[in-house]
Amino acid sequence: MASASGDIAVELTDIEKRFPGVLANYDVNLTVRRGTIHSIVGENGAGKSTLMKVLYGMHQPEEGSVSVDGAEVAFRTPADAISAGIGMVHQHFKLADNLTVLENIILGSEPSRGGGRIDFAAARSSITEIMQQIGTELDLDELVSELGVGERQRVEIIKVLYRGANILILDEPTAVLVPDEVDELFATLQRLVDDGATVIFISHKLDEVLSVSDDITVMRQGTTVAHTQPADIDRPGLAELMVGSELPSPAGRNTTVGDTVRLAFRDITVDGPEGRPTVQNATLDVKEREILGIAGVEGNGQFELCAALLGLTASAGTVEVDGVDVSTASTADRYDAGLAYIPFDRHREGLMLTAPLWQNTLLGRDHEPELRNGPLVNAPAAVAASEEIIERFGVLTPNAHTPAFALSGGNQQKLLVGRAMVTEPSVLIAAHPTRGIDVGAQAAVWDEIRMARDAGMAVLLVSADLEELIGLSDRIAVLFEGEITAQLDPDTITAAELGGYMTGVRQREAS
Amino acid sequence: MTTTEPDISKNPLDKILTPSQSPQLQTAIVTVAASLLGVLIALGISAFILAVTGKNPVDAFTTIVETAGNTDKLVEMLDRATPLIFSATAVAIGFKMNLFNIGVEGQYLFAALISAQAGSSVNLPAPIHVLFILIVAVCAGAAWASIAAVLKAYKNIHEVISTIMLNFIGLAVIQWLFESFFREEIEGNLNVKTKLLPNSGRMPTIIDGRLSTVFFLALLVIVGYYVLVYRSRFGFRLRASGENPDAARTVGISARTMVMLSMIISGGVAGLVAMKSLLSEAYAYGPNATPIQLGFAGITVALLGRNHPVGILLAAMLFGFLDSASATLQLAGVPSSIVRVMQAIIVLCVVILNEAAIRRLNVRTAEQAQAQLAPEVNA
Known part of the structure; x- marks a missing residue:
């Protein structure tokens, strides 16, 4: 499609974003036309959120360029992005329950009447205008705590528009909505783009994407893999693009x-x-x-x-x-x-971060006869048991007395894998056992799981x-x-x- | 891959720490250093407050230092520290699993009344009589705390709310029990009490009656606290539940059990707070005979002592010392309330400095661990 640069709202070129040990985005290219709904689809972990955080100024890319309205920009903070007309509606709403709709919308950019007083009248009239524009109605004096999920989301959208955004990023907006609310949201979005705004819509619900989008970009494993339009593709095709046509071979x-x-x-x-x-x-x-x-x-x-x-x-x-x-x-x-568990979230469910490693590996095992002295902890034995895990699972750490927070994520993960496997369980429940760890360590964990499987374990x-x-x-x-x-x-x-x-x-x- | 170079050189902790020290030793060194610094800063602030209120700080501190050279005063310090050790230990047990037992006040007063009444109602040989009173006190304190424990464990009612309210309820219950059933009428004596304990139910004092032997029970409780929290499997689970409740639950530690047990043990220790008064001083419970406010003082002592047994002992002694110095200060023309001000400032300074120092230490520990491992990673 030929288009003058004036028709392009956002252009991301060859974006690369790295975190320690992880390449979150690479070779990402995205062109969003003004006045369209542009969907970005992909599995969790495909890099959609990272990309949007780059666009919103929450992350700075190592490589590549970001252009908004044809001009190259380098956002340092979300405030920069907001002043360039970009607004983000987060998946998890960021509203104050004990304030009214009006107060929530103006919070952080209150119109002033001088003398530190807030000009509520001006705020009210401009918000009413925005609500008319997007065809919605909310009681501005109602407390947000009284609102349903769909209404809260509309407050978030109005909040973003109130700050003058004409490019809206919506991160999985339908995840929390019931079907009626989804229809309402899409009607709102349609009115917005009819008025010239641009919407970037992140989702993995293919039906919605196909029904609402003008353009679709598919991401997989940190990069953009396809650009298409709803007319050119069907659901199975989109699903295949998301997962990748070449599956890894067993x-x-x-x-x-x-x-x-x-x-x-x-x-x-x-x-x-x-x-x-x-x-x-x-x-x-x-x-x-x-x-x-x-x-x-x-x-x-x-x-x-x-x-x-x-x-x-x-x-x-x-x-x-x-x-x-x-x-x-x-x-x-x-x-x-006989159960054992490698938890989903190593920080939340797995580790005592400020406790030394040997106590972390003792967690859940303190009743084992060799690790106890009657009612007391057998600390030397627990340290030795921990050293065994550190050795066998290749945890990189100065020693077993190092607190868990001092380790990298991958090494924390190896410690948890070790803690679960060392008890020789009959059934292992492994949730993302190699999430966030480097390739070499990943292979080692896989080998351990395979070996335990071959020895009879069910996983x-x-x-x-x-x-x-x-x-x-x-x-x-x-x-x-x-x-x-x-x-x-x-x-x-x-x-x-x-x-x-x-x-x-x-x-x-x-x- | 780009990595930001860790700036290890600027950490002020490097002056007192060397790589050969274990992380646990480093934590101890930093805690002691931060606490000492906190006390010094607090003394400075107190001097400033004295000066602006028109008192001579030099006089005040001279008086305090002179107190420290007085053996009698030092014995008094230990005596005054005794109830604080119990109440701070009770609070600290809760703190170790992030339970804030504000109800020590109500728990110990309830235990004082019940054990005083029970102790004066029986006749037993001396050691058994004392033991009986102590057991009743522990059970009464635990029983009162168990109300908050049940509310927390089964109804998820926050222990801060419930223990504060139970303090008020406790005071009312105590007053009702005392006035209706337990008070002993003595003609012409306004200082009403429960019936006096017989001699067999009393614990002796030593050093010319200046130090109650209940102090040694307090030392025993401190040792018990150390073993329970830092050496036992229960203590391990307690600290795990405090450090990361989700992780503890995920490995199968029952949050409900831990809440119940820790709250009840905390209440049990709280039951001993008034034992010095009961067994060695007043030999009875009485609204004017039994000291109050020790439960709240225990919270500050536990904070100051960083919930560590040695810290609690030292903090209780410091508070006991300042309390014993306050009378002398009064004589020297310095308002004794400056002691309360000093105590509060000390707690604030020590807590703030410790938090700041531990945060620095954690950054340093993480950086050094990464630095130590860097060659291996690159290899």
Whole structure:
């Protein structure tokens, strides 16, 4: 499409953004035409959020250039981006509950009447104007705490417009909305672009993307891989682009999945916050010497399923470990029955950051006979046990007395993998076991998991890394909106299939 | 890959730390240094306050130093520190898992009344009688604390709110129990108390009656606190639950159990706060005989002592010393309330300096660990 530079609202060229040990964005190119809704789709971890933070001035790119309205810019802070007319509506609203709608909107850019007084009248009239423009109505004097989710989101949008934004970034705006609210949001966005504003819409819900967008950019593994338009592509095609047409090939597998079921769960259902269950009737068996991969876009019930299996959250259904029913057992008893867990979030659920490593590896193991002296901690034995983990899993640390916060993320992760594996569990629940660690360490962790699998362990592997899922798993189950919608063979799986199930394009064909 | 060069050279902690020290030793050194500095700064601020209020700070400090040279006053310091050790330890047990037990005040007064009444109602041989009173006191304190524990563990009601309210409820309950059932009428004596403990239920004083032997019980409790919190598996779980409740829960430590146990143990120790008064001084509970406010003082002593057994001991002694110096100050024409001001300023300075120093230390530890490992990473 030929266009003069005046038609381009945002242009990102060859953007590269690195974090220690991670290449978050590279060779990213994005051209957003003025007055359009431009969707950016991709899996979690594809680099969408990083890219938007670059555009919004929260990150500075190592390479590449950012142009807004044809002029190259270098934002140091979001304030720079705001003054250039860019506004961001965050996925998690940043509103003050105890203030009114009006106060929330003007917070931080209050119109002044002199003498430090706020000109509420001026604010009210300009906000009313904005509301008319986007065809919405809110009671400006209502407390935000009284508002529903959809209304809060509109407050966020008005807040951004009030600051003079004509380029809006919406980060997964529909994730929290019910269908009616989604329609309303899209109507609002349409009116905005009709008035000449530009909308950048981040999503992984393909239906919405196809229905609302003028242009679509697909990101995968940190880079932009395709630019297309809704007329030129269908859902399966988009799903395939998201996942990648060439799936990693399964590593030479010569495993013999056993016959004994080590982990069996039936009809696991976890109630969600708004009546909608986050996990629904999940039923699976994992056998000895088997790695069962759970694929799915993040937030489709993976965390809740693991929490239910571990007894960390209330759930319906039954869980058996090695034939023992642990459905009503405490978390500690479930570990004793043979479960082990590599947590999703190493800082939140895994580590005591200011405690030394040996105490971190002792966590959850202090009742083991060799690590205790009756009611006392056997510190020398715990230190020795920790050193064993550090040695075997290649944790880079001065020694076992170093506090956990002093380690890099990858080494913290290796420590947690070690803590879970060293107990020789019969069932390992591994959530993103290699997230954030370098390639060499990743291979080492994979080898450890494979070796333990070959020795008889059953593994439930939750991962967003398709290479990991396909490379390790003997079988893959897809979790979509809390339900297991497919069970697939990693040897024969195609990208279209996997992407289709993960995004809900394909529903419940296999059982 | 670009890495920002860590600027290790500028950290002021380098003057007192060497790489050969373990992280734990470094933490200890930094804590002691920051605390000493905090006390010095607090003394400076106190001197300034004295000066602007028209008092001579030199006189005041001379008086305080003279007090420190007086053996009697030092014994008095230990005696005054005794209840503070109990109450600070009680508070610190809660602090170790981020539970803020503000209810020590109500817990110890309730325990004082119940144990005084129970102790004066039985006749037992001497050591057993004392032991019986102590056990009743511990149980009564624990029982009162268990209300807040249950509310927290089962109804998720914040312990700060519940313990504050239980303090008021406790005072009312104590007054009702005392006035309705336990007070002993003595004609013409306005200083009403419960029935006096018989001799078999008393703990002796030593050094001309200046030091209650309950002080040694306090030392025992400090040692017990150290073993429980820093050496036992329960203490490990307690600290883990305080440091990262989600991680503790994830590895199977029951938050509910830990809340219940720590609150009840805290209340049990709180039950001992008034034992010096009961067993060695007043031999009874009475609104005018039993000291109040020690529960709140315990919070400041625990803060000052950084919840560490040695710190608590030293902080309680410092507070005990300043308390014993206040009478002397009064005689020297300095208002004794300056002691309260000094205590507050000391706590503030020590806490602020410690937080700042530990933050610096953490940055330094992380940088040094990365620096130590850098060659391996590049290899």
